[in-house]
Amino acid sequence: MSKLIEYVNPIVEQRADPWVYxxxxxxYYFTASVPKYDLIEVRRSKTIEGLNDATPVVAWRKYETGPMSANIxxxxxxxxxxxxxxYYAAARTTETNNGLFDHRMxxxxxASENPxxxxxxEKGQIKTKWESFALDATQFEHNGVHYLVWPQKDPDIEGNSNIYIAEMENPWTIKGEQVMITTPEYDWERIGFLVNEGPAVLKxxxxxxxxxxxxxxxHHYCMGLLIADENSDLLDPKSWEKHPEPVFxxxxxNGQYGPGHNSFTVSEDGEHDVFIYHARNYKEIEGDPLYDPNRHTRAQILTWDDHGYPVFGVPVADGKPVKN
Structure with a gap:
């Protein structure tokens, strides 16, 4: 029997869109959006909870002007x-948009052993089919092929972002056609904005x-799930099935609002899958939610049902151990 795993949330305060590898x-290497959206930091720890006290190192800072000058x-x-x-998203600041929704990847x-x-x-911008709003790039390898998955605005489709997949030539270049694997179609994907974003891959x-x-x-922010067979053509949209209901x-x-933008990792003993996500502990927000800094990084054990599908459960309350 594996050792009981417990995490006490939040893991790191005021860090949204958390990525733990x-x-x-x-x-464990950790990066996330910082409240001022002005830089990228990396920290590491031997434990997930230890990330809270780990010293962050600034990897990169935004420019004063140009295409990487706002909303990192x-x-x-x-x-x-x-x-x-x-991989990161950055926008240019103009007199009219303040850098919002003008992002590119x-x-x-x-090359260092320790990042x-x-x-x-800088390896530059990931070029896609359109010069349009694009963000949240992630990559994964499957059967010897590297893929990029990312949200982007199709100028001909209503809404803010759909999710696409393409094969990669190298870590900053896609090759071949990009194909759409999900678009906001259900009511739960279309509240406030028509958004599919923040993809994370687990095999x-x-x-x-x-x-x-x-x-x-x-508080409407939530998580959905796409599923494909490991032997299917991942570049064929028909290979992907979307769960009709949100999964988180x-x-x-429990006082947890707007959970989402997750990543996947494993527990310290390697025995359990863990998902990392952000959420707020209050519902009412003054002003634009994007500029409310209190989306905190959280961790929970991912369980699996008898059919081999992930069970996310519900976001647990602050200050209580998350048990498997």
Whole structure:
């Protein structure tokens, strides 16, 4: 029997869009959106809860002007073929939009063994089919092929963002056609904004799962799930099935609002899948939810049903152990 795993939330306060990756060196590497959206930081710890006290190192800062000068959102750190990469979204500031919804996706590279050291080099923008709002890029490898998954605005489709997949030529370049695998179609994906964003990939039980987030970033924010067979053509939209209901939502009883934008990792003993996400502990927000800083990073054990599908449960209350 594996050891009981407990986490006490929140893990890290005022860090939204959290990304946690456990490397072969035994460290958990963490990055997330910071409240001022002005830089990218990385920290590491041997434990998930230890990330709270780990010293953050600034990997990159936004520019004063130009295409990477505003709203640095949702960085992710990945290790690909011996090098570290950070995927992030950045916008340009104009007199009319203040950098909102003018994002593009960019990549940083670091050849150091420890990504808290060495130099982060800009590899440039990830070019896609359109020059349109694009963000939240993530990547994964499957059967020897690297894929990029990301949300983007199709100029010909109503709404804010759909999610696309494409094969990768290298960590900052896609090749071939990008294909749409989900668009906001259900009511729960269309509250406030028509949004599918924040994809995260988990492979298990003969399936490829992609969680994603939907609707506005207030208490309506929630998580959905896409499922594909591991032997299917992941570049064929027909391979992907969307769960018709959200899989993780606001829980008023536990005082958790707008859970979403998750990542997946494993427990310290390697025996359990863990999902990392953000949520607020209050419902009413003054002003634009994007500028409310209190989306805190949280962790929970992911369980599995008899059919091999993930069970996310409900967001637990602050200050109580999360038990498997």
């Amino acid at each position: 456990k490397h072969t060196d035994g460290y 959102w949702a960085p992710e750190i990945h290790f690909i073929k011996g090098k570290w990469y950070i 960019f990549v940083l590279e670091n 808290l050291e060495g130099e982060w080099v 298990k039980n003969g399936k490829v799962f992609i969680s994603f987030s939907a609707s506005a970033t207030d 939502t606001t829980n008023e009883e």
